[in-house]
Amino acid sequence: MEVLRIENIAKSYSGKEAVRGVSFTINEGTIFGLLGPNGAGKTSIIRIITTITGADTGSVHFCGEPLNEHSPELIGYLPEERGLYKKMKVGEHLLYLARLKGLSRQKAKEALNYWMDRFEIADWWGKRVDELSKGMQQKIQFISTVIHEPKLLILDEPFSGLDPINTNLIKSEIRRLRDEGTTIIFSTHRMEQVEEICEEIALISNGKKVLSGHVDEIKNRFKENHFEVELSKAENLDISGFGEIIEKDLNRVKLHLDEGKTSSELLLHLLNKGHQVTAFREILPTLNEVFIKQVNAKN
Amino acid sequence: MNKLWLIIQREYLTRVTKKSFIIATLITPLAMGIFFVVVGFIMSYEGGEELNIGVVDEAGVLRGKSFGDDNTTFFTTLKIPLEEAKAAAVRGDYDGILAIPPIAKMEIKKYTTYYYSDGSLGLDKRMVIQKRLRNHYRDFKIEELELDKEKMESVDVEIAFQPEPLKEDGEKESSMGAYVKAGIGGALSFVMYMAVFIYGMMVMRSVSEEKVSRIVEVMISSVKPFQLMLGKIIGVGAVGLTQVTVWAILLPLISLMVSFFIPVPDTGVDPAQMAAAGVDQEDIIYQFTLAMNELGELNWLMIAPMFLIFFLGGYFLYASMFAAVGSAVGEDTGESQSLTIPITIPIIIAFYIMFVAIRAPHSTLAIWASIFPLFSPIVMPARLAFDPPFWQVALSVILLIGTVIFFVWLSGRIYRVGILMYGKKASFKELAKWVFYSSK
Known part of the structure; x- marks a missing residue:
């Protein structure tokens, strides 16, 4: 089921175009990475989804209906710049x-008890926010984002400033929420986190969407027919007719496979030549590489 | 609506439950009371020292009567020559010698008396002695010149000014009326002026704090910026009303208590002399009762609700402007100053016009300033006690409400852009641009 459908939205601030005709859809229970360099227009898009600002043109459908005044009650938003x-x-x-998100006092209390127990911070109830450390404040901020069980959770750089333990805690919470059916938009420029967590991504550059799709699919789309082979002795390796060697050390070779040749043919050729192959795998580009390549290409 | 209510609640409760607020609200009137007690004591302080003064009456002005003591100054009439008296003072029998030289001529006005002492005489005491000498000389001359004392006293006339209505059924005003009305008008205007400043600034600071601490982005992902701004303005306004109400109750109570503490200052004139001079102590009480009556006669049923309307109108008008400025500035407080000055100018001008309004409440300036919406919240309360014509009050209220709606709307448009704008120097040109940003 489609949770969010964004169609051709544009937004400009006093003549400067921040978002220029972006479209994408997000299905229920997906972790969706919204990527892009600083100033690409990610925050502008998020602010449109969260109804903080409106799009100049285009439409946003949330759970099947156009964004309306009740939409914020089903959305949880953790801004990059935190504040309490x-x-x-x-x-x-x-x-x-929680009550501003439409929860009754009773319900908000129950949800709060649940989350504070879950994060083992039940005894913080009476503490003043400025008595807490930054990491502790982040936990509070995260709870405030999810307490009303939003259908759509928007996290802008959720791990910035978190220690490894809390990072893992939040990560596992994100996955758990996804498993329970929450749709998550994860905005960041930390690519290793995207590969680890996201299933689908959209790459924004200069206010435009330059790339979108499933993470694996994108990596496949941008693969360059590179393979890595580990063998007992790489010295006298000959792959003429199949491709060329890019890098070679004692028992590892990185190579480029020619168009029209398949990996199986190459592997068969190696085996036939009597090489002892211990590992054979395709090198997919990292999202980081795709990201840099795409952003540079568009600029 | 429910969310607006939640915001108002938070803004109100976090402020009124703060220790500093409770202390300020309760302590301020108390501190003022203590201030007046202390001032009262200082003003009524009589130097503390006791003085023994010997009087050598060579002129016979006293005619054997005593000079008249008071709490700290004692006079002894000496029947010895001046030189001997001085010698006695040198010995320490007296602190000083007051010498009244013989009177050579009765038909002149100016006489000189002498005070011999090594210490100087305080200003207070000197005035008291001079006043008494004058009375003694006067009595002496009336007798010596064989004048009719009663006739003489009737020459010193006092004029009361009693306004009367032209028509029989018109409202009667006591001679104190104008003063009481001016007092009430001035007090109400002053409260307005302070309230606009104190609570308007409170709104501004709070808005820019939310922006700087970045909580605002979390907030407006749940509520509309306009709701947040309005909730804050209403919440802080309620705080203001609470504080003003507490003060309005406490101040009279405390001033009543203070009046028990302050000793009645000694005028240096005993009641008999006061009566002789035509100053009746009963007259003072009479004037006071007159003033209290006049207070009671005022049309409070009109003044109180009207004041509330102008209070709310003025507060909303200026607080919304302050909110807009607060949203436009960030950490840089210098920036906020250059933006607040244009807002404070009309407030200060209105405050000065108020002084004209209480002296001449039906002057052209007072009338039009009390209708012009940027001034009316401060000037109209000053005129309320003077029974301004209905059409003026009505026109003023209508214009004020219209202007409030306009400025709240305008500020809302600036606010919604301002709170998300970081690192951009806010100028009026910039603010004006924000107003026209699309509202979608």
Whole structure:
């Protein structure tokens, strides 16, 4: 089921075009990476989805209907720049934010108890926000984003400033929420995290979508027929007629396979030549490589 | 609506439950009370020292009567020559000698008396002694010149000014009316002026704090920027009303208590002399009762609700402007100053016009300033006690409401852009641009 359908949205601020005709759809229960260099227009797109601003043209459908005043109650948004009311007590603060998302006092309390137990911070209820460390504040901020069980969760650089333990905690929460059916938009420029977490991505550059699709599919699309072979002795390796060697060391070879040749043919050829092959795999480009290549190409 | 209510609640409760707020609200009137007690004591302080003054009456002005003591100054009439008296003072029998030289001529106005002492005489005491000498000389001359004392006193006339209505059934005003009305008008205007500043600034600071701490982006992903701004303005306004109400109750109570503490200052004139001079103590009480009556006579049923309307109108008008400025500036407080000055100018001008309004409430300036919406919240309260014509109040309220709606709308448009705008120097030109950003 489609949770979000964005069609040809554009937004400009006093003449400067921040978003120029972007479209994509996100299905329920997907972790969707919204990628792009700084200033590409990611935040502008997120602000349109969260109804903070409106698109000049184009449309956004959320759960089958156009964005409306009740949409924010089904969306959880963790902005890159975090902020809380410093003087408020943790419990009151979370309760306040939950109620602004439309939860009744009773329901908000229950949800809050659940999350505070889950994050083992039940005894923080009466603490003032500015008494907490930055990492602790991030936990609070994360709870405030998910407390109303949003259908769509938008996380903008959720791991920035988190220690490895909390990063893992949040990561596993993200996966758990996805498994329970939450759709997640994950905005970042940390590519290794994207590969680890995201299933689908859209790459934004200069206000335009330059690339989108399934992560594996994209990697396949941008593969360059590179293979890595590990064998007992790489010295007298001859692959003429199949391709050329890019890199070679003692028992590992990186090679490029010619158009029209298949990997099986190459492997067969190697075996026939009497090489002892211990590993044979295709080298897919990292998202980072795709990212840099695409962004540079468009500029 | 529900969300707006939640915002108002938070803005209100976080402020009124703060220790600093409770302390400021309760302590301010108390501090003012203590201030007046202290000032009262200082003003009524009589130097503390006791003075023994010997009086050598060579002129016979006293005619054997005593000079008249008070709490700290004692006079002894000496029947010895001046030189001997001085010698006694040198010995330490007296702190000083007051010498009244013989009177050579009765038909002149100016006489000189002498005070011999090594210490100087305080200003207060000197005035008291001079006043008493004048009375003694006067009594003496009335007798010596064989004048009729009663006739003499009737020459010093006092004029009361009693306004009367032209028509029989018109409202009667006491002679104190104008003063009481001016006092009430000035007080109400002053409250308005302070409230606009204090609570308007509070809104501005709070808005820019939310922007700087970045909570604002979380907030507006749940509520509309306009709701957030309006909730804050209403919440802080409610805080203002709470504080003003508490003060309005506490101040009279405390001033009543203060009046028990302050000793009635000694005028240096005993009641008998006061009566002789035509100053009746009962008259003061009479004037006071007159003023209180006048206060009671005021049309409070009109003044109180109208003041509330102008209070709310003025507050909303200026608080929304302050909110817009708060949203436009970030950490840089210098920036906010250059943007707040244009807002404070009309407030300050209105405050000065208010002084004209209480002196001449039906002057052209007062009338039009009390209708012009940027001034009316401060000038109209000053005129309320003077029974302004209905059409003026009505026109003023209608214009004010219209202007408030316009400025809240305008500020909302600036606010929604401003709170998300970082690192851009805010100028009025920039703010004006934001107003026209699409609202979609």
